[in-house]
Amino acid sequence: MVSLLRQQYQLVRSSRAVMLKFIAEQNVDVNTPVPAFHNKTVGFMLLHVANVYRHWLGNFGMGNGLGYYDDSAPTDIGAIRDAFDDVDDLVNAFFNKFGNDLDLPIIGTISGGRQFTFTPTELFTHVITHEFHHKGQAMSMCSLLGHTPPDTDLIRT
Template structure:
């Protein structure tokens, strides 16, 4: 299953690259424009939030490593976002290698509020990638609201 998840993550990387390339076409100030329809979040803040979701669930929770979270101000442009996601890719690779033989084994996960839940590495993998796609859709919608037509960012593209 490890190889399959690694292949699936490669598809995620392709869709992410398409999104990031689309964001490269936006004027820098629009990347930081808060949108009321998105709780005054910006495109950059959405992308940083997703990166931090990977860190929280895969590294800090599942592998019990305490990695620092990314900050909006550390991602001053799309190159900064790409650097953050380079770290995310390392987290994903480490997570998949670490859980190669136990992807279905339930683990205790402690949330920031101290509550606990049981989830398998496979469930966590599924959560972070679907969470990324949820926010990818929001970023596409945000760019439309800012007056730009984004490129196709689906896994299967023309």
């Protein structure tokens, strides 16, 4: 089953690449606050996505104690690409660790001392659906900033 999840993640990466290429080619200012999104920026949204991967796969899933990207600081497309390169490495490490036991219950504590149990499959599903949700928001933000985004939901191989 890990082979299927790896293939699925390659499709996620392909869609992400279309988005990042668009942002770079259009010179989207990833630091411009967008009022319709509570004055968050495209940079905030994308680093938030990377942080969620770090939190759920790296820290909750693998107990790594990873720090987080400062999603409130000014950034650029290069730093965002670097963050997603780190995410790719993290996902690979996650698959390497749990690939033979994707139904293993992982018990962890999150903010407020709340304890949860999730499987690697559940954690992976959460982070990729979360990415697609926020990718859509980032593309909407680009549109509100005057750029016409490409369709990033098409599956490309």
